[in-house]
Amino acid sequence: MDVLLIFLPIKRMAFFAFLSLLLPLPPALCHKEQPLSSRIASYGIQVRLDTAGRKAYALQSLHWKNPSSDTVRELQFHLYYNAFRNTESTFAKERGGFGMFTEAMKANCGWGWMDIRRMQDEHGNDLTRAMHYFQPDDGNAADRTVLRVPLPRPVLPGGSIRVDMEWVSGIPRAALRTGYQLDYYFMAQWFPKLGVYEPSGTRYAEKGQWNCRQYHGNVEYYADFGLYEVDITLPAGFKVGASGLLTGVKQAGENRTWSFRAEDVIDFTWTASPHFVEVEEEYRGIPLRLLFYPHHLHLAPRYLQAIRHAIDFCAERFGPYPYPGLTIVDPPLHGAFSSAMEYPMLITTAAVCLLPEGVKTPEILIVHEFVHQYFGQIAASNEQEEAWLDEGITNYYEARIMDEYYGSRTSTIDFMGFRMGNMESNRADFFGLPNPQVSEIARTSWQFQDDSYHTITYSKTTLLLRSLEGLIGTETLDEIMRTYFERWKFHHPCGRDFTAIASEVVFRKYGPLFGQNLDWFFEQGLYGTGMCDYAVASISNNPKPARAGVFEDPGDCILPETERAQVYESGVTLHRLGELHFPVEVRIRFEDGKTVTEQWDGRARSKEFIYEGVSKITSAEIDPEQKIALDKNLINNSLSLAPERAGARKRMLQFLLWVQNVMQSVSVLV
Numbered sequence: 001m002d003v004l005l006i007f008l009p010i011k012r013m014a015f016f017a018f019l020s021l022l023l024p025l026p027p028a029l030c031h032k033e034q035p036l037s038s039r040i041a042s043y044g045i046q047v048r049l050d051t052a053g054r055k056a057y058a059l060q061s062l063h064w065k066n067p068s069s070d071t072v073r074e075l076q077f078h079l080y081y082n083a084f085r086n087t088e089s090t091f092a093k094e095r096g097g098f099g100m101f102t103e104a105m106k107a108n109c110g111w112g113w114m115d116i117r118r119m120q121d122e123h124g125n126d127l128t129r130a131m132h133y134f135q136p137d138d139g140n141a142a143d144r145t146v147l148r149v150p151l152p153r154p155v156l157p158g159g160s161i162r163v164d165m166e167w168v169s170g171i172p173r174a175a176l177r178t179g180y181q182l183d184y185y186f187m188a189q190w191f192p193k194l195g196v197y198e199p200s201g202t203r204y205a206e207k208g209q210w211n212c213r214q215y216h217g218n219v220e221y222y223a224d225f226g227l228y229e230v231d232i233t234l235p236a237g238f239k240v241g242a243s244g245l246l247t248g249v250k251q252a253g254e255n256r257t258w259s260f261r262a263e264d265v266i267d268f269t270w271t272a273s274p275h276f277v278e279v280e281e282e283y284r285g286i287p288l289r290l291l292f293y294p295h296h297l298h299l300a301p302r303y304l305q306a307i308r309h310a311i312d313f314c315a316e317r318f319g320p321y322p323y324p325g326l327t328i329v330d331p332p333l334h335g336a337f338s339s340a341m342e343y344p345m346l347i348t349t350a351a352v353c354l355l356p357e358g359v360k361t362p363e364i365l366i367v368h369e370f371v372h373q374y375f376g377q378i379a380a381s382n383e384q385e386e387a388w389l390d391e392g393i394t395n396y397y398e399a400r401i402m403d404e405y406y407g408s409r410t411s412t413i414d415f416m417g418f419r420m421g422n423m424e425s426n427r428a429d430f431f432g433l434p435n436p437q438v439s440e441i442a443r444t445s446w447q448f449q450d451d452s453y454h455t456i457t458y459s460k461t462t463l464l465l466r467s468l469e470g471l472i473g474t475e476t477l478d479e480i481m482r483t484y485f486e487r488w489k490f491h492h493p494c495g496r497d498f499t500a501i502a503s504e505v506v507f508r509k510y511g512p513l514f515g516q517n518l519d520w521f522f523e524q525g526l527y528g529t530g531m532c533d534y535a536v537a538s539i540s541n542n543p544k545p546a547r548a549g550v551f552e553d554p555g556d557c558i559l560p561e562t563e564r565a566q567v568y569e570s571g572v573t574l575h576r577l578g579e580l581h582f583p584v585e586v587r588i589r590f591e592d593g594k595t596v597t598e599q600w601d602g603r604a605r606s607k608e609f610i611y612e613g614v615s616k617i618t619s620a621e622i623d624p625e626q627k628i629a630l631d632k633n634l635i636n637n638s639l640s641l642a643p644e645r646a647g648a649r650k651r652m653l654q655f656l657l658w659v660q661n662v663m664q665s666v667s668v669l670v
Contacts, residue, residue, distance in 0.1 A: 039065075039225050039226055039227060039263075039264055040064065040065055040067055040197075040224040040225060040226060041062060041063065041064050041065070041194055041224055041225075041226035041227075042062070042063040042226055042227040042228075042229075043060065043061070043062055043191075043226055043227070043228045043229070043230070043268070044060070044061040044229045044230075045058055045059070045060045045061075045191060045228070045229075045230045045231070045268075046058060046059045046060075046230075046231045046233070047191075047230070047231070047232055047233070048233040048234070048255075049185065049232065049233065049234040049272065051183070051234065051235055054110075054170065054171045054173075054180060055168060055169065055170055055171060056168065056169045056171060056187070056190065057168050058166065058167055058168070058169075058191065059164075059165075059166055060164070060165050060166070060167065060191060060192065061162065061163070061164045061165075062162065062163045062164075062165075062194060063160060063161075063162045064155070064160060064161055064162075064163070064194060065158075065159075065160045066155045066156065066157060066158060066159050066160065066161075066197070067197060067199055068157060068197060068199035068200070068208045069157045069158075069199070069208075070157060070199065070200075070207075070208035071154050071155070071156055071157065072151075072154060072155040072197060072208075073150065073151055073154040073155075074148055074149055074150045074151055074210075075148075075149040075151065075161075075163065075194060076146060076147065076148055076149070076194070076195040076210040076212035077146070077147040077149065077192045077193060077194055077195065077212070078145060078146065078147075078189070078192070078193045078194075078195060078212060078215070078223075079114045079116075079144060079145055079146070079147055079192055080114075080145060080178075080189035080190075080193070080215050081112040081113055081114040081169050081170070081171075081172065081178075081189070081190065082112075082113055082114055082143075082144035082145050082215075083112070083143075083145050083175075083215040084098070084111055084112030084113070084172040084175045084179075085111055085112065085113045085144060086111065086142070088140075088142035088143075089140070089142060089143050089144070089145065089215070090135070090137070090138055090140045090143040090145070090214050090215065090216060090217075091143075091145070091214075091215045091216060091217050092217075093140070093217075094216055094217030094218070094446060095176075095217035095218070098175065098176075110172060110173025110174070110179075111170060111172060111173075112169070112170055112171060112172025112173075112175055112178075112179065113169060113170045114167060114168075114169040114170075114192065115167060115168055115169070116128070116131070116147070116165055116166075116167045116192060117165075117166045117167060117168060118165060118166045119131065119149065119163060119164070119165040120163070120164055120165075121151070121152075121153065121161060121162065121163055121164075122161070122162040122163075122164075123153060125152045125153065127149050127150075127151070127152075127163065130149065130150045131147055131148065131149040131150075132147070132148055133145075133146065133147055133148070134146060134148050135214055136212070136213065136214065137213055137214045137216070137446070138214065140214075143214055143215075145214045145215040146195075146212050146213070146214055147192070149163075165192065167191075167192060169190065171185070171187075171190075174334075174337045175337065176337060177189070177337065177338060177341055178190060178337075178338065179337065179338075181334040181335055181337070182334055183238075183273060183274055183275070184271075184272075184273045184275075184331065184332055184334060184335040185271060185272045185273065186269075186271045186329075186331065186335060186337075186338035186348075187269065187270050187271065187272075188267075188269045188338070188341065188343065189215075189221065189267075189269075190269075190270075191268075193223060193267075194212075194223075194224065195210050195211055195212025195213075195223075196210070196211045196212070196222055196223060196224045196382075196492065197209070197210055197211075197224075198210075198211050198492070202492060203382065203492055203493075203494040204494060211382065213384045213385075216384070216445065216446035217446065218445060218446060218448065218453045218454070219383060219384045219387065219445040219446050220383045220384070220387070221266075221267065221383060221384065222380075222381075222382040222383060222384050222385070222492075223266040223267055223380075224266065225264050225265065225266055225380070225490055226264075226265065226266070227261075227262070227263050227264070228243070228244060228260070228261065228262040228263075228265065228268040229259075229260075229261050230242070230244070230259070230260050230261075230262075230268055230270070231257050231258070231259050232257065232258045232259075232260070232270060232272070233252075233255050233256070233257045233258075234255065234256065234258075234272055235254060235255060235256070235274075236251060236254055236255060236256040237274040238256070238272045238273060238274050239272065239273065239274070239276040239278065239291070240258040240270060240271070240272045241270065241271050241272075241276070241289065241291045241327045241329055241346065242258070242260045242262075242268070242269065242270035242271070242327070242346065243260065243262045243265060243267065243268045243269050243270070243327075243343055243344045243345045243346045244260040244261050244262025244263075244265070244268065244325075244344075244345060245260065245261055245262070245324055245325055246258065246259070246260055247259045247260060247261050262344060262345060264490060265323075265344035265345065265377070266344060266377060266380050267343050267344055267377075268343075268344070269343035269344075269346050270346075271291070271329055271331075271338070271346075273291075273293075273332075275293050275294070275332070276291045276292065276293070277291075277292060277293070277294050277297060278290065278291055279297075279300045279304075281304060283304075283307070283308055283311060284311055284312075284315065284320075284321075286311065286321055286324075286325065286326060287324070287325040287326070288304070288307060288325075288326055288328065289325065289326070289327045289328070290303055290304070290327075290328045290330070291327065291328070291329050291330070292329070292330035292331075293330070293332045296330050296351060299330065299351055299362060302357065302362055302363060303328060303330070303349065303362065303363075303366055305363075306362070306363040306366040306367055307326070307328065307366055307367075307370060309367065309401060309404075309405040310366065310367045310370040310371065310401055311370070313397075313400070313401045313404065313405075314370070314371060314373075314374055314397075317478050317481065317482060318374050318481065318482050318485045318486075319482070319485070319486070321373065322378065322489075323344065323345050323373065324345075325345055326345055326346075326347070326370075326373075327345060327346045327347075328346075328347055328348075328349065328366065329346065329347070329348045329349070330348070330349050330350070330351060330362075331348060331350065333352070336350060339365070340365045340368075340369065341369065342368075342369040342370075342372035342373070342376065342377065343377075344373070344377050345373075347366065347369035347370060347372070347373075348365075348369065349362050349365040349366045349369070350362065350365055356415055358410075358413060358414040358415030358416075359413055359415055360402065360406060360411065360412060360413065360414075363402070363406070364398060364402060364412065364422075367398050367401045367402060368394055368395065368398040371393075371394040371397045371398060371401070372390060372394050374485055375389070375390045375393045375394050375397075375485070376389075376390030376391075376394065378485070378489045378490060379484065379485050379488045379489055379491075379493055380490070380491070380492050380493075381492065381493050381494065382492065382494070383445065384444075384445055384446070385444050385445060386442065386445075386494060386495050387445045387453075387457045388441045388442065388457050388461045388495075388526070389493065389494070389495060389498060391457050391458055391461070392441065392457055392458060392460075392461025392462060392464075392465070393461070393465070393481070395426075395458040395459070395461065395462045396461065396462045396465040396466065397481075398422070399411070399422035399423065399426065399462055399466075402422050403421065403422055403423070407421070408421045408422075408423070409421045412424070412425045423466070423629065426458075426459040426462045426463055426466075426629075427459075427463065427629070429455050429458075429459040430455055430456075430459040430460045430463060431632050433452060433455055434450070435450065435452075436460075436531065436632075437529040437530070437531060438450050438452045438456075438529070439452050439453075439456050439529065440456075440526065440527055440528055440529050441456055441457065441460055441461055441464065441525065441526045441527075442495060442526045442527050443456075445457070460630075462629075463629040463630045464525040464526070464629075464630060465477070466629035466630075467525070467532075467582065467627065467628045467629045467630045468502075468518075468521065469627075470625070470626075470627025470628055470629065471514070471521075471582065471583065471627060471628075472506055472509075472510070472514070476505065476506060476509055476510075479505050479509075480501060480502045480505045480506070483501050483504075483505055484497075484498055484501045484502075487501065495526065499518065499519070499522045499526075502518050502522075503516075503517035503518045503519070506518060514583075521582075524579075524580050524581070525580070525630070528579070528580075530578060530579025530580045531578040531579060531580060531630075531632055532578045532579075532580035532581075532582065532628060532630040532631045532632060533576075533577040533578035533631060533632050533633050533636070534574065534575070534576055534577070534578075534584060534602065534622045534623065534628075534631055534636075534637060535574070535575045535577055535622070535633070535636035535637065536572065536573075536574055536575075536620045536621065536622060536636065536637065536638055536639035537573040537574060537575045537606075537639075538572075538573045538639070539570075539571070539572055539573075539617050539618075539619070539620055539639055539641060540569075540570065540571045540573075540617075541568045541569075541570045541616040541617060542568060542569045542570075543566055543567070543568055544567045544568065544569050544612070545567070565614050566614060567612060567613065567614055568612070568613065568614065568615075568616050569610065569611075569612050570590075570610070570611045570612070570613070570616055570617040571608055571609065571610045571611070571617075572586070572588055572608065572609045572617060572620040573606065573607070573608050574586065574600065574606065574607045574608070574609075574620075574622060575605065575606055576602060576603075576604065576605050576606075576607075578632070580630065581601070581602045581603045582602050582628050582630075583599065583600065583601050583602050584600050584602045584622055584623045584627075584628060585597055585598070585599060585600075585622075585623060585624060585625070585627075586598040586599075586600055586609065586620065586621070586622050587620070587621045587624040588609065588611075588617055588619075588620045589617070589618050589619045589620070590613075590615040590616065590617055590618060591615050591616050591617075591618045592614075592615040594615065596611075600622075616641075617641075618640065618641050618642065619638065619639065619640035619641065620638065620639055621637055621638035621639075622637045622638070623637055624638075
């Protein structure tokens with residue numbers, strides 16, 4: 001008979017702790033195994049939240065199947081809460097401490113930590129004594145976020161192991177993405193989570209290996225697919241939201257236990273507060289559950305409209321949402337540390353109760369985090385090493401969805417005459433960096449420099465994919481994404497898997513028009529730091545002696561000067577000022593109204609187009625449809641011999657009108 005002890009505070013629950021010694025392994029920890037090809041692990045967790053002591057006490061049972069032909073001799077676990085144990089962890093050092101939360105942690109004993117009190121395998125072997133922390137990334141001996149557990153009985157190829165443990169954690173006070181503030185709890189990365197064993201050939205693994213990185217300051221997560229059965233016990237006044245489906249709620253004295261089940265997910269996250277109000281709706285067969293504080297109730301229609309748009313868009317392009325439900329959490333202001341995050345079947349947004357409807361931050365976040373259900377949660381790339389594969393792709397589709405449903409010029413802000421679209425905001429973010437060339441997109445996430453991780457990963461990847469869309473067309477790019485998702489859902493793709501599919505789809509549709517593959521595109525955009533900048537350098541119209549007729553020679557008979565039609569040799573000179581090169585269109589206009597569109601491969605540093613005729617060139621423009629979103633300077637893309645100033649005057653008048661509206665509003669408030 002297996003016996004596990006739940007560590008409970010002696011002051012309040014000593015009697016129940018004594019009884020737990022006499023109880024067998026709880027039924028919730030005895031797994032109903034329903035293996036899928038993607039399911040590697042099954043977790044059964046019983047956790048009790050001590051709201052007085054700000055601690056969590058848990059029994060956890062893990063069943064892990066070896067997916068490889070290797071004999072596995074150890075397990076490796078993430079203990080993320082140990083990143084908040086002190087200021088010496090790798091996470092804290094990389095972030096320069098915990099910012100405004102550091103003093104609060106010190107003053108209120110708000111440090112986070114996790115201790116495994118006992119661990120054993122199904123044969124009764126005690127694994128606790130041999131387990132130890134190690135630091136695979138930086139050797140920081142003070143970091144305790146990765147635990148190595150040697151196994152006395154190794155797991156044979158295709159075999160499995162069951163590990164039972166008991167653990168206790170201190171819940172951090174308002175740490176990044178997790179913790180508590182007042183009586184709001186957001187429990188993310190809150191349990192000992194197994195790393196990913198990558199068989200040879202998985203992603204970049206040349207031989208079987210554990211991928212279990214330390215918790216770094218600016219990265220998120222990578223985990224295997226599993227089944228979760230979780231029982232959460234806490235005071236009866238709390239309402240709980242979590243990954244998975246609610247399977248039951250049981251009352252026991254002053255406490256209540258909420259039971260959830262989540263299948264084929266890479267994580268399990270939950271939140272609790274006595275102040276949550278709930279709104280429920282079913283859309284396209286998906287039960288939607290919204291949790292927020294009462295003063296945000298008026299935002300429910302905005303949230304629901306945004307999530308409907310995201311569901312429609314993704315279903316049409318990638319396939320139906322594959323999970324049986326979705327919970328959307330709008331944290332209170334004091335819970336902002338948990339805003340704008342994605343977990344399987346649970347996402348968070350952020351809003352201020354007086355935020356005007358024209359400022360679409362809540363909609364943007366809901367759309368973004370929902371797209372993550374496809375890219376990141378189901379096509380489960382490694383965000384710690386290749387964040388662009390989920391954050392960048394998601395950010396691109398966030399822009400597409402917002403533009404489609406809210407207008408390309410107003411998809412970010414449409415307030416008091418000031419308007420901004422998603423494309424403008426991404427361009428402003430990337431090109432606004434002090435050094436946009438500081439890092440390549442494909443850099444390992446924690447190695448980005450100068451706080452460039454977010455901008456390069458999100459905005460630059462979005463601009464890169466917008467540029468690819470401009471070259472190959474929206475329909476073809478969507479086909480790439482649909483193929484990528486279908487082929488890699490419930491598995492772990494890497495960057496080269498994505499680029500191979502992109503080349504495959506484009507060649508199937510266009511043949512060698514863009515080359516035998518798209519390596520030339522991705523080598524520049526993903527693995528290089530060069531900039532793109534095309535410019536129209538000059539326009540010339542030089543007169544030539546005219547003959548009879550404009551384009552014909554009637555016997556070399558020179559007409560009298562008064563009867564000659566003036567002929568010009570006209571030319572346009574183009575420059576490639578940046579390192580990146582893409583094929584571009586060049587639109588050239590003549591004074592008689594004729595327009596010529598030329599194709600340029602964009603490779604040469606300088607390119608000329610020469611024409612002879614009676615009509616002079618009046619203007620030229622590179623990439624007139626602005627397909628190359630990575631072009632940093634759109635102003636020098638065009639040149640006109642008679643500059644049009646009406647556009648500049650119009651923008652200035654719009655700005656002055658916006659300033660006037662703001663001043664009037666301020667005067668009313670005063």
